[in-house]
Amino acid sequence: MPVGLLALALGGFGIGLTEFVIAGLLTPVANDLGVSVPTAGYLVSGYALAVVFGALALPPLLAKWAPKRALLLLMVLFVVGNAISALAPGYAALLAGRVVAALAQGAFFGIGSVLASALVAKEKQAGAISIMFGGLTLANVLGVPMGTFVGQQWGWRATFATIAVVGVVSFAGIAALVPDARAESSERSLRAELAVFSRAQVWYSLGMTVLVFGGMFGAFMYIEPLLTRVTGFDDGAVPWLLVLFGGNVLGGRLADAALRRTLTTWTLALGIVLVVFALVPGNKVAAAALLLAMGFFGFGTVPGLQMRVMRYADEAPTLASSANIAAFNVGNFLGVWIGGLAIAAGHGFGSPLWVGAGFAFAGLGVLLFADARSSARSTAAAAVAC
Numbered sequence: 416m417p418v419g420l421l422a423l424a425l426g427g428f429g430i431g432l433t434e435f436v437i438a439g440l441l442t443p444v445a446n447d448l449g450v451s452v453p454t455a456g457y458l459v460s461g462y463a464l465a466v467v468f469g470a471l472a473l474p475p476l477l478a479k480w481a482p483k484r485a486l487l488l489l490m491v492l493f494v495v496g497n498a499i500s501a502l503a504p505g506y507a508a509l510l511a512g513r514v515v516a517a518l519a520q521g522a523f524f525g526i527g528s529v530l531a532s533a534l535v536a537k538e539k540q541a542g543a544i545s546i547m548f549g550g551l552t553l554a555n556v557l558g559v560p561m562g563t564f565v566g567q568q569w570g571w572r573a574t575f576a577t578i579a580v581v582g583v584v585s586f587a588g589i590a591a592l593v594p595d596a597r598a599e600s601s602e603r604s605l606r607a608e609l610a611v612f613s614r615a616q617v618w619y620s621l622g623m624t625v626l627v628f629g630g631m632f633g634a635f636m637y638i639e640p641l642l643t644r645v646t647g648f649d650d651g652a653v654p655w656l657l658v659l660f661g662g663n664v665l666g667g668r669l670a671d672a673a674l675r676r677t678l679t680t681w682t683l684a685l686g687i688v689l690v691v692f693a694l695v696p697g698n699k700v701a702a703a704a705l706l707l708a709m710g711f712f713g714f715g716t717v718p719g720l721q722m723r724v725m726r727y728a729d730e731a732p733t734l735a736s737s738a739n740i741a742a743f744n745v746g747n748f749l750g751v752w753i754g755g756l757a758i759a760a761g762h763g764f765g766s767p768l769w770v771g772a773g774f775a776f777a778g779l780g781v782l783l784f785a786d787a788r789s790s791a792r793s794t795a796a797a798a799v800a801c
Contacts, residue, residue: 417534420546422592423527426490427550429585430520432558432578433497433513434462435551438636439563439657440571442643442650447571448506452640453755458513459636460755463748465514470521470741474608474734482526483595487586489519489526494582501576512575521744524548525737528721530593532732540725545718552714560654563639567650608734611727617735619785620724624742625749626778627682627720631713633750634689634771635660638706641764646702656703660710674726675786678719682782685712686775693768717743750774 437444437458445455477485496516503509524547531547532540558581566574611617642648642656692705721739728735754767 417543419534419593420531420543422588423531423547424550424553425588426486426523426527426585427547428554428558429490429550429578429581430493430516430523431551431554432562432581433493433516433575434466434520435555435635436559436562436566436574436578437462437513439559439639439653440566440574441637441639443566444509444571448509450506451759452637453759454506456636456751456755458510459632459751460748461510462513462517463744463751465517466520466744467741467748469518470525470737470744473518473522474525474737477522477526481595482530483589483593485526486523486530486589486593489523490582490586490589492516493519493523494579494586497575497579497582501572501579503572503575517744521737521740524740525733528725528736529733532725540722542718544721544725548714548717548721551717555660555710555714556658559660560657563654563657567654611729611732611735612738614727616727616785616789617724619781619788620720620727621739621742622781623678623682623778623785624720624724624739625746626774626781627685627713627716627746628743629746629748629750630689630771630774630776630778631685631709631750632747632771633754633774634692634709634767635713636747636751637754637758637764637767641696641767642702645696645764646699647697648699648702656706659703659707660714674719674722678716678723678782679779679786681712681715681719682775682779685709685716686772686779688712689768689772689775693765693772696765696768746774 437455441452441455441458444450444458445452448455473489477488480488493516496512496514496519499512499515500509501512503512527547528544531543535543562574562577565577638657639653642653643650648656688705688708692702692709695701695705720743721736724735724739725732750767750771754770757766757770758764
């Protein structure tokens with residue numbers, strides 16, 4: 416395995432930690448800043464919207480830059496954002512810090528996905544992308560529980576200060592281990608990148624990402640109050656329960672072998688898991704097992720969703736890849752927003768699970784429709800060729 420993949424995963428770990436650690440700190444942040452839990456949830460949705468903006472706006476601006484140099488600049492932005500969050504005196508400042516950090520995320524994973532796939536043979540590209548996105552899994556399996564523990568012991572500001580340090584280490588790893596690459600002509604590159612958005616399958620892929628990821632994170636971002644207020648776990652148990660959330664690398668290996676079947680099976684499984692969780696939220700054993708399954712199947716779709724949009728974007732994947740990161744966060748925003756509305760309407764902390772299940776099954780519907788259209792076109796093309 417190219418050592419550069421590990422460096423990209425390290426960057427993904429730091430960025431993933433910033434995005435997801437707030438899920439274990441919603442209640443402490445809300446209590447400390449004097450806001451409600453749904454209002455604290457806007458720290459998630461605001462972050463997601465900033466990722467969308469950054470994913471679409473920054474790649475064209477960085478088109479003239481060598482990819483490695485662009486990644487290093489993005490990591491600087493990430494560190495600055497987390498430093499602002501750590502020093503934030505109130506809710507508005509914390510939201511501003513998260514927005515600054517979020518701007519780096521979409522472009523980082525978009526450019527990083529292209530670099531990761533270029534480091535290996537074509538038949539191993541989804542696996543390479545899954546290793547890079549494995550930083551997100553590691554952020555959930557180890558980083559989020561540790562960050563939650565730090566926040567419970569020394570305050571949530573200490574968590575963001577720690578993440579800023581992780582960002583500095585990530586910067587050093589990328590600088591030392593990721594090989595440099597030549598930037599393309601910006602005019603030719605941008606024209607080719609924009610042209611892929613005329614392809615329907617690219618848009619289907621982006622729609623799948625919005626719905627599937629919205630389903631998973633619309634449920635997960637309210638998991639801390641669900642586990643403590645409904646399931647009945649103590650606050651101290653939450654970091655250890657969050658260790659169960661993961662599953663990304665295996666999804667990448669399966670996607671290399673059978674992309675369509677993997678996405679279909681795992682999206683269906685995610686929807687079923689969320690429905691079952693919504694039916695038995697008060698059972699501690701079931702909640703722990705279902706949290707494990709939710710992360711396993713949900714994160715297992717990530718490399719496949721990223722690989723699908725890159726395959727249909729084909730020769731110009733950078734902006735489409737970044738747009739898919741934006742789509743992840745559009746889904747994140749919508750899922751968290753609608754889940755928060757469900758809670759605010761009095762439907763309880765288990766209601767985001769139903770919201771998530773609806774998103775996941777809608778994503779499965781888009782996937783089946785898109786695959787049927789693709790198969791029909793292939794059949795028609797073969798008939799014409801004959």
